[in-house]
Amino acid sequence: MKTLIFNGSPRKNGDTAGLLKFLTDRLSGEYKIVDAYRCNISPCLDCRYCQKQSGCAVKDEMQEVYEYLKDCDNVLIASPVYFSELTGKMLDVGSRLQTYYCGKRFRKEDSGLKPKKGAVLLVGGGDGKPEKAYETAKTLLRLMNCKDIFEMIGSFHTDALPAKEDTQVLAGVERMLQFFLETRWA
Numbered sequence: 001m002k003t004l005i006f007n008g009s010p011r012k013n014g015d016t017a018g019l020l021k022f023l024t025d026r027l028s029g030e031y032k033i034v035d036a037y038r039c040n041i042s043p044c045l046d047c048r049y050c051q052k053q054s055g056c057a058v059k060d061e062m063q064e065v066y067e068y069l070k071d072c073d074n075v076l077i078a079s080p081v082y083f084s085e086l087t088g089k090m091l092d093v094g095s096r097l098q099t100y101y102c103g104k105r106f107r108k109e110d111s112g113l114k115p116k117k118g119a120v121l122l123v124g125g126g127d128g129k130p131e132k133a134y135e136t137a138k139t140l141l142r143l144m145n146c147k148d149i150f151e152m153i154g155s156f157h158t159d160a161l162p163a164k165e166d167t168q169v170l171a172g173v174e175r176m177l178q179f180f181l182e183t184r185w186a
């Protein structure tokens with residue numbers, strides 16, 4: 001089983017990082033983490049290359065992500081909620097998935113990506129309203145050919161309780177891990 005994980009947090013030992021440690025300690029198979037604040041991935045520049053050709057004109061670390069996406073089984077988007085959305089850097093990385101949208105819309109091509117399972121793990125200080133972030137994450141997951149997307153798992157009172165001590169979210173992560181293991185796409 002191969003899992004691609006996007007970490008949308010800038011904090012090395014923050015809430016998202018704590019939950020990802022809990023998750024990766026229990027995750028079967030191999031995984032790759034894309035650290036949105038530290039990777040060498042620039043945002044989409046809307047150069048329109050992918051309206052006519054597959055792939056992306058920007059040759060940076062996103063090329064490795066496109067390769068991994070071809071045959072991985074699961075994708076997880078883990079991010080803090082900023083202004084009720086995914087973080088800016090997470091959206092920057094996500095914008096590079098535009099090539100899959102253009103494949104469908106303009107080039108009329110199949111992405112060739114193996115069908116996957118998707119999941120979203122969010123944290124918030126306590127201002128609530130993570131629904132928009134979850135919707136955006138689901139849009140990104142669908143672009144990556146996630147056919148089955150797990151319910152939103154999140155810890156939304158991190159100002160008062162660090163996410164890694166939130167027993168409800170830890171139980172949610174355990175269920176997410178089970179979801180990844182169940183009925184795999186052929």
Ligand SMILES: Cc1cc2nc3c(=O)[nH]c(=O)nc-3n(C[C@H](O)[C@H](O)[C@H](O)COP(=O)(O)O)c2cc1C
Binds near residue numbers: 015084127128
């Ligand atoms: C710029 C900014 C915007 C934020 N907006 C929200 C928000 O809309 N809702 C919320 O619940 N928390 C918000 N927060 C709080 C973070 O989501 C929260 O502290 C989170 O636990 C940080 O996660 P991390 O430690 O993984 O980076 C915001 C924080 C920052 C820095």
